[in-house]
Amino acid sequence: MHAVEETPRLSTFLSQIANGLVLGSLIALIALGYTMVYGIITLINFAHGEIFMVGAYGGLATLTYILPTAIATTWYFALPIALVAGALVAMLIAVAMERFAYRPLRNAPRLAPLITALGVSVALQEAMRVFYPGATAALPFPNLFVEGAVVIPIGDGVVIRYVGILLVVMSLVLAFGLERFIERTRLGRAMRATSQDRDVARLMGIDPDRVIVLTFAIGGALAGVAGVLYGSYLNNINIDMGFQNGIFAFTAAVLGGIGNIRGAVVGGLMIGLVKALAGQYMPGGTAYDYVWIFVVLIAVLVFRPQGFFGESERVRA
Amino acid sequence: MAFLSVRDLVVAYGAIQAVRGVTFDVEQGQIVSLIGSNGAGKTTTLRTLSGLLRPVSGTIEFDGTPIQKMPAHEILSRGMAHSPEGRRLFARMSVEENLRLGAYTRKDEAGIAQDMQRVYDLFPVLGERRTNKAGLFSGGEQQMLAIGRALMSRPKLLMLDEPSMGLSPIMTQRIFDTVRELRDEGTTVLLVEQNALAALALSDKAYVIDLGRTTLSGTGAELLADPRVQEAYLGENVGT
Numbered sequence: 001m002h003a004v005e006e007t008p009r010l011s012t013f014l015s016q017i018a019n020g021l022v023l024g025s026l027i028a029l030i031a032l033g034y035t036m037v038y039g040i041i042t043l044i045n046f047a048h049g050e051i052f053m054v055g056a057y058g059g060l061a062t063l064t065y066i067l068p069t070a071i072a073t074t075w076y077f078a079l080p081i082a083l084v085a086g087a088l089v090a091m092l093i094a095v096a097m098e099r100f101a102y103r104p105l106r107n108a109p110r111l112a113p114l115i116t117a118l119g120v121s122v123a124l125q126e127a128m129r130v131f132y133p134g135a136t137a138a139l140p141f142p143n144l145f146v147e148g149a150v151v152i153p154i155g156d157g158v159v160i161r162y163v164g165i166l167l168v169v170m171s172l173v174l175a176f177g178l179e180r181f182i183e184r185t186r187l188g189r190a191m192r193a194t195s196q197d198r199d200v201a202r203l204m205g206i207d208p209d210r211v212i213v214l215t216f217a218i219g220g221a222l223a224g225v226a227g228v229l230y231g232s233y234l235n236n237i238n239i240d241m242g243f244q245n246g247i248f249a250f251t252a253a254v255l256g257g258i259g260n261i262r263g264a265v266v267g268g269l270m271i272g273l274v275k276a277l278a279g280q281y282m283p284g285g286t287a288y289d290y291v292w293i294f295v296v297l298i299a300v301l302v303f304r305p306q307g308f309f310g311e312s313e314r315v316r317a
Numbered sequence: 318m319a320f321l322s323v324r325d326l327v328v329a330y331g332a333i334q335a336v337r338g339v340t341f342d343v344e345q346g347q348i349v350s351l352i353g354s355n356g357a358g359k360t361t362t363l364r365t366l367s368g369l370l371r372p373v374s375g376t377i378e379f380d381g382t383p384i385q386k387m388p389a390h391e392i393l394s395r396g397m398a399h400s401p402e403g404r405r406l407f408a409r410m411s412v413e414e415n416l417r418l419g420a421y422t423r424k425d426e427a428g429i430a431q432d433m434q435r436v437y438d439l440f441p442v443l444g445e446r447r448t449n450k451a452g453l454f455s456g457g458e459q460q461m462l463a464i465g466r467a468l469m470s471r472p473k474l475l476m477l478d479e480p481s482m483g484l485s486p487i488m489t490q491r492i493f494d495t496v497r498e499l500r501d502e503g504t505t506v507l508l509v510e511q512n513a514l515a516a517l518a519l520s521d522k523a524y525v526i527d528l529g530r531t532t533l534s535g536t537g538a539e540l541l542a543d544p545r546v547q548e549a550y551l552g553e554n555v556g557t
């Protein structure tokens with residue numbers, strides 16, 4: 001008799017774990033951009049959430065206005081094309097942002113680029129609201145992956161949509177690929193060198209401007225992919241999606257230890273899980289789920305101010 | 318025209334002029350030293366030569382080309398390498414990665430491997446610990462790695478800023494012997510030192526920098542014998 005009572009509870013719990021992992025890997029993908037940019041130029045790019053948002057709209061525009069309907073509705077064409085389009089649009093915005101908003105302030109006091117980032121964030125939101133047809137309201141976004149779900153037969157059943165699985169797998173593969181790139185390649189080594197000591201990187205023949213552009217480009221492309229996956233999973237997008245998820249992703253980067261790739265992934269997954277479980281089990285439900293994210297953030301920072309994977313100080317020879 | 322020729326160099330940090338008139342020449346195949354007390358402007362001069370700082374005025378010609386307006390990575394590609402004051406290794410990277418970064422602008426994998434081996438032959442302790450993080454090394458070992466890293470670009474001119482800083486007399490001797498060896502193999506060396514005695518003993522030519530200006534010059538032996546140099550720069554260093 002006991003088991004009959006327990007299984008529905010277990011299935012609810014497992015469903016929320018699955019939801020949390022999906023949301024978390026999305027946040028992780030966005031958090032990579034925050035953490036990379038911070039690692040190279042110690043700037044919190046508060047407009048990074050908007051890059052994610054613009055990527056989603058770039059993907060949607062491609063599906064709506066560029067691709068013929070027959071292709072836009074065939075998932076194995078539409079998915080890769082929308083992902084690449086979203087990544088390119090987001091990459092372009094990220095690179096332009098660096099070139100025109102942040103580079104002129106490279107040697108300015110720290111507060112100047114930070115305030116500029118907030119300005120860029122608002123400007124991008126308003127520009128999209130004004131110029132994207134119909135963007136004053138949420139827009140429907142098609143599921144670009146095969147419909148349907150895996151159902152694990154526990155209690156009422158744990159339903160995991162295929163598109164959710166795609167999202168988790170893609171995020172983890174991209175994060176893993178990024179880490180390999182940074183650890184193993186010549187350009188990755190140049191990125192680490194620039195992050196550790198920019199002047200000495202210059203003495204090695206590295207052009208920091210190119211490394212910085214590369215960093216924004218990679219972070220932007222990942223955010224664009226995240227934007228398209230987000231639309232595909234939630235089936236609608238809106239102008240505020242960048243602000244909300246940007247804050248979660250920024251929190252994830254800090255939680256994991258800002259500047260650290262693995263930290264961003266762990267931080268993202270943790271925030272996804274906290275949000276999903278708190279929405280289910282804590283008083284106030286989903287209306288207050290984000291409160292618990294910040295409770296966790298504060299709790300972690302009290303005991304480990306540098307985050308999970310951060311270094312307590314930057315070691316220099 | 319000399320291999321490296323610096324004329325009337327003036328460099329400022331904002332309103333503060335740190336270098337107010339530095340003029341000197343470096344001939345190919347020589348060790349040339351810049352000596353002077355702390356704050357004289359030696360490091361500022363080297364940082365300007367390698368393109369990290371822009372001069373207010375003056376000219377720098379290297380191998381026949383004016384370089385005072387070039388970005389640092391181009392200057393490196395032209396054959397000047399700079400091992401900075403305080404060594405500034407990439408502490409969280411291994412010996413091997415530090416060396417690879419020294420060869421960043423090169424594409425010839427075989428040549429890079431060969432030069433890496435040459436650094437390990439020059440400093441066997443680096444070869445034994447090639448996968449260890451640079452930050453864990455002693456001062457002398459770090460200095461070896463800093464020199465090795467600068468050599469990895471196959472420079473025609475090697476600039477060393479205070480390589481003896483914080484090292485024991487034995488380690489200082491070891492490093493200076495290596496500098497001499499490199500010169501004998503054909504690398505031109507521009508050496509900045511506060512340890513004037515050791516530097517002058519090694520140098521083919523030397524310049525004294527005082528309050529941002531080159532004031533005296535001569536062969537190493539001449540300056541060692543000069544009473545003005547003895548009084549101002551050799552007193553506290555005798556015996557080390």
Ligand SMILES: Nc1ncnc2c1ncn2[C@@H]1O[C@H](COP(=O)(O)OP(=O)(O)O)[C@@H](O)[C@H]1O
Binds near residue numbers: 359361
């Ligand atoms: N980053 C800096 N900003 C302002 N002043 C500096 C800076 N670096 C050095 N200086 C000043 O420039 C002068 C020359 O310094 P430096 O070139 O380091 O001398 P040296 O290497 O001969 O000891 C000193 O007065 C020093 O205080």
Ligand SMILES: [Mg+2]
Binds near residue numbers: 356359360361402479
């Ligand atoms: Mg100095």
